[in-house]
Amino acid sequence: MAHGTPPFNALYAFIVTAKHLNLTHAAKELFVTQGAVSRQIASLESYLGFKVFFRHARGLTLTTKGAEILPDIKTAFQQVLSTTKRAMKSSGEIKLKAPTCLMRWLVPHLVKLQDDYPELHVALTSTTEHDIDFAAEEF
Known part of the structure; x- marks a missing residue:
């Protein structure tokens, strides 16, 4: 029982x-x-x-x-x-997926973003593809 x-x-x-x-x-x-x-x-x-x-x-x-x-x-x-x-979504994590060709510009901006907002955690994934399926991927 x-x-x-x-x-x-x-x-x-x-x-x-x-x-x-x-x-x-x-x-x-x-x-x-x-x-x-x-x-x-x-x-x-x-x-x-x-x-x-x-x-x-x-x-x-x-x-x-x-x-x-x-x-x-x-x-x-x-x-x-x-x-x-x-x-999990409100945990202060940002998931980004960006084409490899954008990394040179993006990474310095992400460093500044994390300096300005240390509570944020940025997870960056590079890709050679230029499309994202927002329904299937959490980016």
């Missing part, structure tokens, strides 16, 4: 397993073995004191209680992810 802090890895394994309703597919997404996912789910069920999945020969289905808690657990994890992402 419940005591102490909930097993966070097991909660995340629950979310991923519920998405796939298959231990093998969940294991692939989590980069662990099927047995590891199964143990995480068993750990969560032990902590909660009830089953979250019915196991079948060809997969899983959520129990009534499993389906009941899943939305809140997903929301909580999403909130943790967005909070940590927001905290």
